């Protein structure tokens with residue numbers, strides 16, 4: 319029997335991507351297309367590539383903003399959604415839960431409403447799902463350093479639009495943790511939960527573990543990054559005991575400088591301690607790695623067996639916000655994969 323390369327085996331492994339930003343999936347080639355449509359002086363491919371080169375976390379946030387600002391029309395949103403699903407399917411991703419930076423749209427985009435954006439990404443999603451088979455659910459992301467009042471507007475939009483678009487399943491806060499402590503969002507997280515939305519929080523990416531405690535205290539069902547939990551044994555015990563899913567992003571942490579080198583990343587340590595870890599790509603072209611690259615890198619660098627990678631893929635299904643029937647089907651597919 320022909321043996322697959324590790325990469326091809328991982329490609330065939332059914333898996334979910336749970337931490338992916340729609341605006342962070344735009345490759346430089348697509349950015350050039352968007353710029354030709356929308357900029358008075360269109361970007362060259364070289365200039366577009368330069369935007370993806372930055373030196374620190376704030377530089378990354380600036381790059382993210384620069385890309386996000388070039389998304390203007392409904393057609394732009396439809397295009398990037400469709401292209402994202404195409405690329406996910408090519409990596410063997412069966413389902414993805416995707417953050418949309420609604421906080422950025424509300425603050426900076428005067429030419430498109432959240433309603434128009436939503437109708438457009440839904441057109442892209444339905445075409446993409448039909449053509450490639452990978453499903454997508456949406457999470458409305460607020461920018462924490464814009465404060466809880468602006469986040470409240472984002473979460474209210476999510477609750478309102480959810481009736482029309484059941485693909486909206488949750489809310490989250492991203493951005494600069496140091497300037498937007500989770501505790502400030504407790505009340506609006508309670509409201510979002512009461513409105514039937516799932517709760518996620520980016521926590522412990524570039525600030526101490528207290529930020530992760532704060533996220534748990536406002537009811538986070540999934541934690542984005544949770545990198546600094548490694549410094550807090552008591553927190554690790556809680557995460558293991560409660561099996562709170564962690565949306566880990568190894569390559570992202572290295573590229574933003576939040577983790578100084580790959581051997582210092584706690585992914586293996588978390589796994590050994592029985593934490594419920596998932597692997598994710600965050601903003602693939604900005605970090606030079608999609609989810610398949612991420613699986614390949616983590617397996618190689620941390621010497622996970624195929625059986626362990628299967629367990630991590632199963633975690634991604636279990637930690638998703640999918641309906642139980644679909645979860646069971648996907649879990650069976652993971653178990654049966656050889």
Ligand SMILES: [Zn+2]
Nearest residue numbers: 492520542600
């Ligand atoms: Zn993120």
